[in-house]
Amino acid sequence: MTAPSDDQLMLMYRAGDPRAFEQLFDRYSGMVYNYARFALSDPDAAEDVLQESFLSVADAAEGYEPRGFFKAWLMRIARNMCLNRLKSATARRQRVAALDLTAGDPPSRDQGPSEALETRERMDRLRGLIAALPENQRDALLLYAVEQMSYNEIAETMDAPVNTVKTLIHRARAALARSFE
Amino acid sequence: MDCNVSYEELARFVAGELDDERTREVFDHLRVCESCRKRRIALETVDAGLAEMPRIPLASRTGEEIKGKVLAHAQRSTPCECGAATAVEAESKQSVIDKAAPFAKAKRRGRFVLSGEAVNIALIVAMVSIIVIAALRSVGERANGTMTSVSENLPS
Ligand SMILES: [Zn+2]
Numbered sequence: 001m002t003a004p005s006d007d008q009l010m011l012m013y014r015a016g017d018p019r020a021f022e023q024l025f026d027r028y029s030g031m032v033y034n035y036a037r038f039a040l041s042d043p044d045a046a047e048d049v050l051q052e053s054f055l056s057v058a059d060a061a062e063g064y065e066p067r068g069f070f071k072a073w074l075m076r077i078a079r080n081m082c083l084n085r086l087k088s089a090t091a092r093r094q095r096v097a098a099l100d101l102t103a104g105d106p107p108s109r110d111q112g113p114s115e116a117l118e119t120r121e122r123m124d125r126l127r128g129l130i131a132a133l134p135e136n137q138r139d140a141l142l143l144y145a146v147e148q149m150s151y152n153e154i155a156e157t158m159d160a161p162v163n164t165v166k167t168l169i170h171r172a173r174a175a176l177a178r179s180f181e
Numbered sequence: 182m183d184c185n186v187s188y189e190e191l192a193r194f195v196a197g198e199l200d201d202e203r204t205r206e207v208f209d210h211l212r213v214c215e216s217c218r219k220r221r222i223a224l225e226t227v228d229a230g231l232a233e234m235p236r237i238p239l240a241s242r243t244g245e246e247i248k249g250k251v252l253a254h255a256q257r258s259t260p261c262e263c264g265a266a267t268a269v270e271a272e273s274k275q276s277v278i279d280k281a282a283p284f285a286k287a288k289r290r291g292r293f294v295l296s297g298e299a300v301n302i303a304l305i306v307a308m309v310s311i312i313v314i315a316a317l318r319s320v321g322e323r324a325n326g327t328m329t330s331v332s333e334n335l336p337s
Contacts, residue, residue: 013255021255025248033244034236047239051247058255119233126230145231167189170196173231174188177223 006070014061021061025054028071031147032078038142039082041131049085053078071149072156079139079157086135129176136160137172144169184214191217195224 004012004020006027012020032053036046056077064073130138136158143149143157154169155162186194186207193199194207211217239247 018252018256022248022252025251029244029248030236030239033239037237047243047247050239051251054247054251055254058251058258122230123234126227126234141231145228146234146236166193166198170189170192170198173192173196173224173227176227177188177192177220180223180226181219 005068007066007068010061010064010070011066013058014064021058024057024070028074029054031071032074034146035075035078035139035142036082038127038131038138039079039135040085045085049078049081052081069153069156072153075143075147075149075157076159083135125179126176129179130172133172133175137168137175140165140168141172184210184217186210186214186217188220191220192224195221195228 004023006024009020009024013024029050033046033050036049037043040046040049053074057074060077064070130141133141139158140154143154144151149157151162151165154165158165160168190199190203191207194204197204199207207217211221
């Protein structure tokens, strides 16, 4: 038996099954949190965004249109919350000050200490560079590379044309590559 | 060295998103352009890093805590039970969504506006037809009345 689609779960939840909502949370909480961590560089704020995003999903379930874009819809909610937070000057200052994105890293597997360190250093550097990208580039790249969303899903999430999304992603890759030459 | 390939275009090349003709041109260009070769390696390094970059995990205790709160809320507000919610509750919920998700807000507002308009149009049509019918009737009645009174008053 295949797992129910996001839309099916939303419809099940709407019909009164809270376990369907739990499945959606399990499926996407990691994605929302990771995105918010990058967007806000603040673990506490990212936790708040995770919680508020899913509360909003529950509240908006009734009006949800099952068009196969749940993930994009959810990320759009999370993204708007992050953008609202970033609007405050305090958050802006925090973002510059706190590029410590690695506090919660899991221990690496199957690697010798030096190799693990090397990978970890490279990852830290890459994360720092991603966090410093312009907002739109960073978001498009994260959704594309880390969350493996399609161009269409990203366009839906960011409310931008597909071509714009592609340009943002390739510009972001080029910007990162400049630091790795 | 004459280089007509931008970094962004090279990024598209590495991602395999240029058309066949341009792909061949960039491919040929790479043979003669040292700096583009370096850029290509840098792009591939970035792509490899992105491909294996793990998500930043949420501490499991915090994750469970948030999940508990969210599920408690979701259970309370399972849409089929919404009818029981008070108007105040419903309104405060809507304001959270409005603030958080313009996407959902726009859709909802759109639908409400549409259905509101539909209702308005139906009401107007109904009212106009009632007025018209009433007017026609009274005109008819008056006409009949006049005719009757005229006929009554006619000298026989
Ligand atoms: Zn070149």
